[in-house]
Amino acid sequence: MKEDRFMIREAVPEDARPIEELYRLLLPDHPDIEVRPDRIRQISxxxxxxxxxxxxxxxxxGTVHLHxxxxxxxxxxxxxxxxxxGMKRIFFMPRSAMTEKEVNYLKNTFKMKIQNEKQTIGK
Incomplete structure (x- = not known):
């Protein structure tokens, strides 16, 4: 299995449609879901x-919004x-679907991103 099977990154405006699809899965009864590229630009x-x-x-x-x-x-x-x-499927369940290396990669990637943001704020 390739190491780069999963990648967590900050969303870009071109991600609007797939993020909207994930939100529709997350909130199927929500009447006015609209993810706009310009709003993703504002968030970034x-x-x-x-x-x-x-x-x-x-x-x-998958997608997540952190404040x-x-x-x-x-x-x-x-x-x-x-x-x-929002996720298309549960990534961590069942755990046997992912190798230990993949699970650790995802955990460490997210931890590093949070630590980097904390360092930036502390400046």
């Missing part, structure tokens, strides 16, 4: 908002809210 320019996609074999198969929020509890350290998690 917001330093506290991150829209990620997960590609499986170069096809968008960094200011917090009075921990000095200047923010907390994060994760929402709008």
């Amino acid at each position: 320019s917001n330093p506290d908002s991150f829209l990620y996609v997960c590609e499986e074999d170069n096809v968008i198969a 960094l929020c200011m917090d009075a509890l921990s000095g200047t350290r923010p907390f994060a809210v994760v929402e709008r998690v």
